[in-house]
Amino acid sequence: MNEGGKGSERAIFEEIHTAIIERRLQPGTKLGEEALCEIYELSRGQVRRVLVELSHSKVVELRPNRGAYVAQPSVREARNVFEARRALEAAIVERAIDRVTTSTLNRLRAIVEEDRQALARGDREASIKLSGDFHLCLAEIAGNDVLTGFQRELVSRSSLIIATFGEADGPECSVEHHGGIIEALEFRDGRAASCLMEAHLVHIEGRLRLDVDAGKSPPDLKAILSRG
Amino acid sequence: MNEGGKGSERAIFEEIHTAIIERRLQPGTKLGEEALCEIYELSRGQVRRVLVELSHSKVVELRPNRGAYVAQPSVREARNVFEARRALEAAIVERAIDRVTTSTLNRLRAIVEEDRQALARGDREASIKLSGDFHLCLAEIAGNDVLTGFQRELVSRSSLIIATFGEADGPECSVEHHGGIIEALEFRDGRAASCLMEAHLVHIEGRLRLDVDAGKSPPDLKAILSRG
């Protein structure tokens, strides 16, 4: 019954991280130390370390003397993350083509199938997580831990970006896109896979509201109005 | 006179990081907490945070209950880092071509010139740092903070890899290669720049002793000798 044991720190990290990625914790939400201590029965020192870890993975922002908050990506950051993703996923697909096997293909298929079922029963949270898992699994197939680490960071940040700038409505098409990529991998058609991945990412980014005006400006608005 | 002030934590981080990158601290060196406390006049808590930060940037390895050591990259890790670098630097060059200006070109030229002078006076440490700065500066020209962050990590790790698997002798050719890349950028010749960068990285990796046998085995050696 050791809730406050040793390895549990990693577990708490995963729990909070997943909650943010699945958008149960919205951008800007404050993560008070005392609150987390009570929820997870950890000491403040442990909670503090977890928060540092989360900030390092870019899903939490640490404001000195102010506390920890779920990160609120800027428009610029959003563009940069997606630009980096296009470059990184291209490299990953290129390498995955050479290393994909029947077994790894089936892992990808299983993820997409789970995603399809999640969407069918309206479980949006699970679908978000599974869509990310697809891209992560692809990185693992590429067989380079460094690239996988980068991919992990970018996939997490993408989810946060979509939570911030995405529209809640609209059809979900990850399943179809991912299916297409699997097919291209199956035939070891590198060019097709790259193009489909590129199109997939462009499609996702295109659905974001990245007009510089929209996003975030409660204090800026007052400054602007004071001039009128 | 506040050596133990607030912002000094970042300064100590940079100091140790630089010492590792310049190979004054060799891979495997133990970084004892007490020792660092005395050297920098910091509390243990502060030193501890710096060590966590360094481990997060992959130049220090934290072994639980054992302490902090300058990281010793494995052969596999070395290959992965260089593979990732080839992909990342290609993306960076591609974007830098579109954004390079006279001013940023001059920054690159200044770095290479400093590097040339450092080599001329036999200052190998400075040369190592400056070679890394060139690649970092290139990433900054590309204008994407995410890519720059990844590049920073990879450049640091590369230096550690060269310290571990590189040969001390041999001619240094970064200055020539970097000069060529600058020229290609000047003429906005993306293809030439990419090829030169690729060749540069392949050349560096090719000079490493990445035979799986060679690398690391002080305990293994004893085991081998016991058979003779």
Place this chain on the structure above:
DNA sequence: CGATGTCATTTTGTTGACAATTTTCCGGTA
């Protein structure tokens, strides 16, 4: 009515003492 300043409360940051673990040293034994 809004703005400003002060004080109590809450939250975050730091330190030093204590606990747990590892490393080192040393004597005993075959």
Place this chain on the structure above:
DNA sequence: TACCGGAAAATTGTCAACAAAATGACATCG
């Protein structure tokens, strides 16, 4: 000499009390 224990020293990990800062409530003033 080589090889085990086992205590002592050194090192790392943890926590709880204390200090510092931010937040919110409230009174005062324009």
